[in-house]
Each structure stands twice: as C-alpha cells, then as structure tokens.
Amino acid sequence: MTHPYRAAPDRAFWSRAVARDFAARDLVTRDVPLLRAEDRVISAGSCFAANLVPYLERAGFKYLRTETPHPEFVWAPPEAMSYDKFSAAYGNIYTPRQALQLLHRAMDAFHPREDRWIEAGAVIDPFRPGLRYKARTEREFALLTAQHLAAVARAFREADVLVFTLGLTEAWASADDGAVFPACPGTLAGAFDPKRHVFRNFSAQETTDDLLAFIETARVLNPALRVILTVSPVPLVATATDAHVLAATTYSKSVLRVAAHEAAARLKNVVYFPSYEIVAGPQAPWDYFEADRRTVSKAAIDAVMEAFLAACETSEAPSAPAPPRTGLSASIVDFECEEAAAES
Amino acid sequence: MDAHATAGVETVLNRTPMAPGSIVIGGHSHVTALIARANNAALEQVYLGDNVFGLAGPFPRDEAYWRGLGELGRGHIVLVCYGGNEHNAHFLCAVEPPFDFMMADEPDAPLDTSCQVLPEALIDEWFALFGAGLREVMAWVMAGEPQHVFVLGTPAPKRDEAHLRQAIAREPSLMQKAEAMGMSAEAVRFTPAYLRRKLWKKLQQAYADTAQACGAGFIPVPPTSLDADGLLLAQLQAPDATHANLKYGAMARAHFVAAARAAR
Numbered sequence: 001m002t003h004p005y006r007a008a009p010d011r012a013f014w015s016r017a018v019a020r021d022f023a024a025r026d027l028v029t030r031d032v033p034l035l036r037a038e039d040r041v042i043s044a045g046s047c048f049a050a051n052l053v054p055y056l057e058r059a060g061f062k063y064l065r066t067e068t069p070h071p072e073f074v075w076a077p078p079e080a081m082s083y084d085k086f087s088a089a090y091g092n093i094y095t096p097r098q099a100l101q102l103l104h105r106a107m108d109a110f111h112p113r114e115d116r117w118i119e120a121g122a123v124i125d126p127f128r129p130g131l132r133y134k135a136r137t138e139r140e141f142a143l144l145t146a147q148h149l150a151a152v153a154r155a156f157r158e159a160d161v162l163v164f165t166l167g168l169t170e171a172w173a174s175a176d177d178g179a180v181f182p183a184c185p186g187t188l189a190g191a192f193d194p195k196r197h198v199f200r201n202f203s204a205q206e207t208t209d210d211l212l213a214f215i216e217t218a219r220v221l222n223p224a225l226r227v228i229l230t231v232s233p234v235p236l237v238a239t240a241t242d243a244h245v246l247a248a249t250t251y252s253k254s255v256l257r258v259a260a261h262e263a264a265a266r267l268k269n270v271v272y273f274p275s276y277e278i279v280a281g282p283q284a285p286w287d288y289f290e291a292d293r294r295t296v297s298k299a300a301i302d303a304v305m306e307a308f309l310a311a312c313e314t315s316e317a318p319s320a321p322a323p324p325r326t327g328l329s330a331s332i333v334d335f336e337c338e339e340a341a342a343e344s
Numbered sequence: 345m346d347a348h349a350t351a352g353v354e355t356v357l358n359r360t361p362m363a364p365g366s367i368v369i370g371g372h373s374h375v376t377a378l379i380a381r382a383n384n385a386a387l388e389q390v391y392l393g394d395n396v397f398g399l400a401g402p403f404p405r406d407e408a409y410w411r412g413l414g415e416l417g418r419g420h421i422v423l424v425c426y427g428g429n430e431h432n433a434h435f436l437c438a439v440e441p442p443f444d445f446m447m448a449d450e451p452d453a454p455l456d457t458s459c460q461v462l463p464e465a466l467i468d469e470w471f472a473l474f475g476a477g478l479r480e481v482m483a484w485v486m487a488g489e490p491q492h493v494f495v496l497g498t499p500a501p502k503r504d505e506a507h508l509r510q511a512i513a514r515e516p517s518l519m520q521k522a523e524a525m526g527m528s529a530e531a532v533r534f535t536p537a538y539l540r541r542k543l544w545k546k547l548q549q550a551y552a553d554t555a556q557a558c559g560a561g562f563i564p565v566p567p568t569s570l571d572a573d574g575l576l577l578a579q580l581q582a583p584d585a586t587h588a589n590l591k592y593g594a595m596a597r598a599h600f601v602a603a604a605r606a607a608r
Contacts, residue, residue: 070462072439076470122465133463136448140464143446147461 018283024307027274033313034228034273035161040064042087042159046094046167048232048275048296050085055305059314063087064159067151080132087155089148091128091182094168096210096259097202098180102127103217106152112179116141117190126181129189156221165275166211166256167232169202170240170248184240199240201251208259215267226269229260233279235294253280273311275304362420363395365491365608367601370399370413371425374498377582377593378425378600387412396601410481414488421604422490424560426478426551428498430471431543432586436508437522438533447542454538471546475554482558494604495555497548497565499588499596500576501540507578508534511585518585541574561607566599 010016011026028034035041040062043049057063067088069078083089093099104110105127117124122134123141128148135141156162172184175198186192202210211229218225231253239248257276264272279288279300288300362368369378369392376382379390379398387409390398399416401409413422442459445467455461478495485493502508512518513529522532535543552562569592571577580592588596 070441070443070460072434072443073462073466073470075473076466133465133469136464137446137451139451140446140448143457143461144463 018281022283024278024303025310027277028307028311030271030311033311034271034308035061035312035314037061037313039160039226040158041161041163042155043163043165044086044090044093044099045163045165045230046232046234047082047092048167048234049092049163049165049230050082051296051301052163052305052308053085055301055309059309059312061312061314064155066155066158067148077132080130083128083131087159088151089128089131090152091130092167094182095171095180095202096166096207096214097171097200098182099164100210100214100217101180102152103156103214103221106149106156107217107221110179112174113176114174114179114196115145117185119189124189126179126185126190129181129183153221156218156225159222159225161226161228162218163228163230163273164214165230165232166260167234168236169207169252169255170236171200171202172197172240173200174198201241202255204255204258207255208262211259211263212266215263215270226271227263227267228271228273229263230273231256231260231276233276233300234296237294273308275308278304278307360389360391360397362397364419365605366395366397366420367423367604368397368399368413368417368420368490369423369425369496369597369600370401370409370416371423371496372405372427373403374428374496374587375425377499377588377590378496378597380590380593389416392597394601396597407484410484411487414485414490416488417485417490417493418488419491421608422485422488422493423496423563423600423604424481424485424493425496425498426481427474428547429586430474431540431547432501433517433521435535435540435543436512436518436585437525437527438535439525444539445542447545450542450545453542454536456536456539467543467546468550471543471550472553474547475550475557478551478554479558482555482560486558486560492604492608493555493558493560494600494607495551495560495562496596496600497551497563498544499565499580499586499592500570500574501537501544502578502581502585503537503571503573503575504578504581505534505537507581508585511583515585537575538573545574561604563600563603563607566596568599569595 005012011029017026041056042064043052053063064087069084078084079089083091090102093102101110114126116138117126122136123138124134125131125145135144171180173180175196180200184192185197215227235249236245236252239245241248243251253276260272264270278284279296288297289295290297369375375398379392379400381390382398382400383403384400385402387399387401390400392398397416399413401412443462444456444459445462445464446455447453447464482493509529509532512522512532519529522529527533548564555562569577569580576588580588582589
C-alpha cells in the first residue's frame, strides 16, 4: 500500500535525518544558492546577526557597509553596542516592528515624538542609546541622525541580499506614538516613565504583519532585494511578562519562527535559514551553549555558518571556523546587547 | 636620566643666577620661536631678559631634557611648549573621505555637511590620546618641583595654501604623508583652513584638559596672533608649513610670561 510518506526523502524522517546522520547543511533544501558570489550583502537583527559578518567576508562575500568609522580616526576607541558591526550603524534590531520603524524613519515616513533624551550634556538617541560618541547639541544630533538614516536607506537600496535575524517579540514602546525602543528607557539611558513607556509582547499576527511590512517597505527602496530570514537561538535575558523566562523565550522564538515561515511562504525571494534549529534543536550538542545555557558557543556559530556557506555559491571552500575576535559570540551576546541592559 | 645630562643642568643652573619667581620656557619645536635658540647639543640655559629663561637642548626632546627643564625650574615657573603639530601631521593634507564636525562652543563655525560629519565627541577622544605623551612629560617636569607649571598654546594653522605648497616640498615627513595619499608636492590638496583651525582648537583643548588634570595651567596663544578667522597672521608665519616666526615668538613670549605671572 502506498502513502505520501513512502516517497519522502530521508530528511523527512526523524529517525533517518536527526536520530542518525544529522548534518546541519541538510536543513537547507532549496536548490537556488542563498548567496551568489557577486551579491552585496547587508545584515540586520539581534546580536546573533552580527556573528555572520566575519564569516561572510572571510568566504569572499561583499558585506556592504554604508556607514563606517572614518579611517583617520581608527585609533579612537570603537563604537559600542554593535553599532559598528552592521551595514549601517543601527546596532541590534530585535523585533520586526523595530526594523520596520527604522526603514520608515530612513524614508522620512515616521518621526517619533520621543526622538531624543537630553542628559549630562549629551543628546541621546533613544533608538541607539548605547552610542559611545553622543551628540553634544540638538543641532549636532539632528545632523548625525539624518546622516545615519541616509546611510540606512543607502544600504537597503544598494544591497542584493538582506540577512535578517529575528530576536525578540518583547519591546518597550512609546505610549504616545508606538515607537519601539531597543532597550527599556532607564536601562542604558533615558528615564523610565510608566505613563509614557509601555511594554509590548507582540502577537504572532502582529509579528508576521510587521515582518511582511518590513520586507515590502524595503522593496520600495529596492524592489530586487532578496531576503534571508533567521531566528536567533539566543534566549531572552529577561522577560517583562509574568511568565518564567524560559516559557517567555519559547513563546518569543515560536512566534518569530512562525512569522519567518509566513514571510517565506507568502513573499517571493524570501527564504528561511534554520540557524535556530541547528543551535537549539534537540540534536544540538550540549556545548552549543555555554554553561549559562544562553550564550551561544563559537562551535555553534561555526556549525551554523558552515551550513549557511554550504548553501551559497562561493568559489572558496566552505568555511573553516573563523578566528576568535573581539565582539564575537559571548561578548556580543552578553556585553553588547541593549537587551542585556534589562538585567543590570 | 643619564649622568651627562644631569651634570649639564647643574652647570647651567650655576651660570646665571635665577631670582625667585623666574620663568623657564622649554619644549618641542614651537619653542624655537619663543626662545630663539632652542636646539643645542647639550642642555643649556638661555637668558631672555626680565628673569625669563629658556632651556635649549638636543632635538628630539627626551626624558633628560624634560627632567632638566623641571630641575632648572625648581622653585620657579615653568612654561611647557608641548607638541602642537599633531593636527598638521594627520590633517594638513586633505584625507579621504573628507570629514567635518560641529563644535558645541562655536555653533556658527563653518561646516561642510557634504562631508562625513563626525561626532565632536569622537574628535575630542581622538585628540585626547595625545594627552598621554603630555602627561608623561608633565611628570618628568614636575619631578623637579617647580613652583608652577603652565602648558602653552601652540600657533594656529596657516591660511596661505601657496605658502604651504612651497613649504611642504621641503618637509620630508609631511611629503611622505602626502605621497602615501597619492599626492605630489604640486598636486597636494590641503584640508580647508577653517577645518584645520577647528582641529587645532581641539588639540589646544586636549592639552588644556591634560594640563588641568596634571595640576598645571594652560595659556592659550595670544589673540593678537590670529586673523579674523582665527588663523595665524601671515606676517607671523615661519617659512615652513607649521611653525611661527620670531616675531610671533616675541609677541607670544610676552603674552605667556604676563599671563603666567598674573595667574601665579
């Protein structure tokens, strides 16, 4: 007797694809390469998204940067909080809502009412509260912010591929106009005001809608932009819900995974890459997380990137592990996330 | 400090008695304008009149020179002319990409927003790195237990690009920088004068901050040495690309000495 499973490939069966002979690269099932050799790649997302950059560059891909430190000032201490680790200095973007908001701001379509915090002689960007080099005057702030947003728009216009890593569903937002902040006001900077700042834990529908809107908005700037979605396997530092942080993490990652699936299913040239499954699936080795069971190990990132690069068109051999470097893995996850400020 | 240098200072100290409250001036190359004869094989006291002395010595300055300056200034006022060419070394020639920055205390200063605009805080932190060398020098000078120490402002940038073009061709270190950037002496492009002035202001502020942190004072250059745009007056420039002349030196020395005595 025949049935639909009889002709299914080995990867469809847990016993054949996970219980034995598991290979992370087998999770990528599409025939078209994720990246082509000539692609200009940008990335955005949570802390985990910064990890792929050195691997991509080492494999010979062009990582597009439109906002870089000036070469004459490299002696000065580098920017903090991952602002110098992405294509433009937007730092970590945790939720699809934050990503959509960034594009709307870059396109002059949204102007948050709470757009600056002034404290101790500095004008602080609530959407980049950890910047090391803060503006000193409102005029300087306006100029630097406009320059930054122009660089964001340029990155999205000039890229061939966006790799976007979804990190969280929880966010703090302005009660006034819904603008979401990467860190709860009062943690890294600013002052928390329960009348002005509200907690949001986005639903599956909201997250999916935001993600779809983000991609569609990006394609207003760049209709040919291809998108690779991933979900960060890094658990929440803390939850502002009543739930246990582990349950809250499961909710958050589940919603993000659903949203990524929906976007990939509904939109052309949007694919999902299963970094979450590689690192957090039950087949994953114990050492893919450090002892705190939150910090993703270098071995895990190596495994993710080996699978990723194996699915790319590259003249180079699939990635050997990238050398350890400042800011990679633990330091990114633990010390350079606005999210981590919630614990301080 | 080596024994030879110590002996040199002691010899100098015995040469011309110094009245209480005398002033001793020493430092890097910009001190040449202030004391006329700054380069000497050995440390040597130079009397400039009115209880003002200079310390000549070999270039480049070393620990022995700075310690000698402190010893010569023991119980007196020491004026330290430190550095002053860092902005020229890095930015006299136009760099790529072009950049600019705003200054909070000069909101109306010229600004080219077509350039990469850098945060003023970054510029400050970058120039503050040069304070490390000054801090070391201050420790050596202060070991001689002067009564007071003041760090001196250094000459403002020069406006005249024709002058700079002629001068840079004779200065190997600046030409090396230009050539490394793909520019010949004839084709060298200079950072706009207004931006060089802003960078110079940041250097002056970095030295003022370092001086204060070391328990010393800072005396800016005489306003009379500047034109309406804050650049060095043409008649005060030495033939090279970065230094001021003896006329500036006489004016500036009088200004520094008066300010130091008033602040004592």
